[in-house]
Amino acid sequence: MPRSTSALAAAATLVLASAALSACGSSSDASDSGDLVLGASLPLTGPLGVFGPPIQAGYEQAVDAINADGGVEIDGESYQLELVVKDNKSDPTVVTSTTKSLVSEEEAVALLGSVTPPMTIPFSVVAEQEQVPAVSPLTPTLAWLAGNESGWNYAFDVFVDEEEQTAVNFQASDLVDTNKKVALFTDTGEDGKAMGALWEAQAAGFGYEVVYRAEFPVGTTDFSQFVQEAQAAEAEVMIAQVIPPDAAALWKQMKALGYAPKTAWAEKGGTVGFPQAAGPAADGAMTFGWWSPDNGNVGGQELYEANKAEYGDGLANQAVISAYAMVEILADALERAGSTDPDDLAQAIADTEDLDTVWAPITFGEDNRAIIPPTAVQWQGDSQVTVWPADQATGDLQAPPPGLAK
Amino acid sequence: MTGTRRTAALGLALTVAVTLVLWSVPGRVDRNTQDLLLNLLIWIGVAQAWNIIGGIGGQLSLGHSVFIGAGGYTSAMLLLKTDLGWPVALVGAGLVSAALAWVVAFPLLRLSGVAFTIGSSALALAALAWMVTWTWTGESRGLTVPLDAVPDREAKFRLIAVLAVLTCVVAVLVLRSSFGLRLMAVRDDERAAAALGVPAEVVKRRAFLLSAGLTGLVGAAVSLNQVYIEPNSMFGLTWVVTALVMVVVGGSGTAEGPVLGAFVIYYLVNRSLEDQPMVQAILSGVLVIVVIVVAPRGIAGLLRSGVAWIRGRRTAPRTMAEAST
């Protein structure tokens, strides 16, 4: 009966595969050791891969520091923390599967998130479904909030509020004398659309006028005619929100075509490693930042200095700090909750008020957001210097950006 | 006659048995194993559905991401805009995907070989570019399915198990039917098949519709499982490229190949190594190359040669010859 072979074979494989999985998939030793597992799903590879390693470093260093200090004390007993990191390849589908396996396989008591709404929303959705508390750094909070209309219960987000963040571009541009004309280059990514709308809405309030806006698909390389149009519109403030390779192409073309606005913002794309990506043209490019030595943090400067060798002087290092603070928040909440019960822990996180961390004082609002005040940073050589607000500045704004003006 | 009937009865019994085993999984294994099986079953569904047109039909479609996306978005939109519930959303997703396939088949199936492959990928890329700008479906922000409209963990698992079994049953039925014979004849030599009176385009169109409809159903299940969907992960080429690799590694054009391939690629490579991304990327590349060098006809081909060798034959029977016995 050769005709039935394929059916038989298919069924047999299905059963065998299931059996193999049941046999070898179930053993997990994490829970046996008595350590509390914190699970992190991070973009270590893929388009967002630049953000994964500094976040991982922040989580690791915080866990090590807390463990060295005796661990977390819950109801009179000390527990060590154990960090489990899984790569989500910058793919929302993989975020879902890795986060689920962090809960079911690693039995994580709490989850640690990463960057951008496309990563953090599916991550937070799993937290809600599995009812495990989760905190994320580096995800703009309004977009995150909009990701679940029924409101977040177990998931929390600590980062800037986009309305404050998009205001920074205008507030910091006030440091130099410009004609207040703005050109916007945004991509079709979720954040490109949202921020683009906010810049357009907010410009007038700060006395600026958007004279040119172009919207690009992710992966655009040829910006020349749009650069020329922004130039023709005499925009002296240029704000771009595109991914890193596109930002590199855009900056090189601005330089080639001689477009040197007074302030040039490479949001998202110029956050990390921009000098390697765009070459000398990157010098002077600006982005918003989220930490400064004088923003009210406790112990942040020390951590920042310790990570300078590996993560440089700039936003990669600031990402280390943000991630570190997530573990501080969880450790504090675990001790206050006095148990690892998810509901108690979520409640304790929600109750966090004015907690001193390496990042900034943390307080969660009703909507599970903790808002961090944004700053403005500028690439000067291989460092990103905080240039705004004035009382937190670590250097002076260079305008027009030397990389484009020369 | 009795032989055919006995085979059919055996096949039915097998299907029922496998379904029952999978049906009883929730509650009997720990959550981790259940999650793992769930993802594996999704991949089996995607790979097997692709196998119908790509393997059995020999039309290497890179456009199937469109049907994952169409299925996922249809079900998400139905759950967001109506109160019809997920079973209706699922059926709607399958129908919309099949209807979409019916429309795009007009241009696509006029192409064959590499032209079809490139044409289908162009279609998928155009669809992706459109979806990130389409305001009605949430453009690049994506959609979040209301959590209370999603079936619970057990129901979701059983649904996906049934879908995976369904795709496998359909693949077996296609392989054993005269329709499948015509499809393989077209795959192996379109002109010769036409000369023998096989209407190539009709046969390919049916296989394409069947494959797309099943892919749409799995896409809907993906959106129920994910809850949050956005264009790049639903319409991106990752789905179809991974399915292609699974099918070829497992054994293209066989019923067991996609199952084997999904197991090897999803479980042995992706899942086991997700905490070591660099090793995973490099190893999956090496594995794909090694498998294709050692077994150019996939693991299923290798196994069949092994079985044939044990039976004392010198070479494995070819798919065509075997199917027509």
Added chain:
Amino acid sequence: MSAEALLNGALLGGLYALVALGLSLVFGIMRVVNLAHGLLVLLGAYAAVLVTDRIPVDPLLAFVIVGPALFALAAAVQRLLLQRLTGHSAEAPLVATFGLLLLGQGTLTYAFGTSPRSLDAGWAQQSVSFAGMTVQSANLVGFLLACAVVTGTQLLLTRTRFGTALRASAADPATAGMLGINIPLMHALTFGAAAAIAALAGIVYGSAFSVDPNGGLPLLVLGFTVVVMGGVGDVPGTLVGGVLVGVVAAAVGGLVGPVYSPIAINLLLLALLLVRPQGLGLRLPARRQRPAVSDREVVAA
């Protein structure tokens, strides 16, 4: 939208043609769809990064080292890996090159990280003005190089004994083999040359834009688009295809908005496939396992 924008797009098409030419040659001569072609472009750029990090020369000069290195690597891969797979099925080499893409992507991520890198070339950050129009010099350099490489390849294929042998081995491998043409050698040389051209494209691409380890697939898709528009195996057609892609992207970008450029390009590609599938040379079903009579006039004669 201005004439300037169209001219820039057309010149940029030269770079697109450079990216696509190797893909076209490999498919035209070897019947292999090389999914790792975009990776070869990336390898060229990354290898040039390594060279220019050590020796401060213009990235284009680094081609003297990078070109031969990639030629050798690719020829070896063809002889040791892909050669074994020809004759099994059309999918086998396809899947093997996909494995190479994964492997290369992983290795590049491991070696260079996921952040984009770029080459610092003076000519890539200037512009040239003539007749009241300003174009980027990077696009001009890419276009001139593409013209030179396309012309050279075409002359080699049509005017030399070697080219004749190559075309013969493409049209009818069995007969060519009997006539004493060393087919595996021909294929190794073709694959190597395709890689060297890809490396040159990578250097220009990395200088004008930037590269990152995930760029292999997008570059491959770009290559396919150009190849199909120009006609597979049609060497001068590659330049036509590249320019067409550049001009259409610029025109749609200027008239409707850049968001619609990829939609327009992909729909145009599909339309071209439908309207002129024969004329574009894509007449071989991927499944065909024995050479047919119609294979003969695939490579432009």
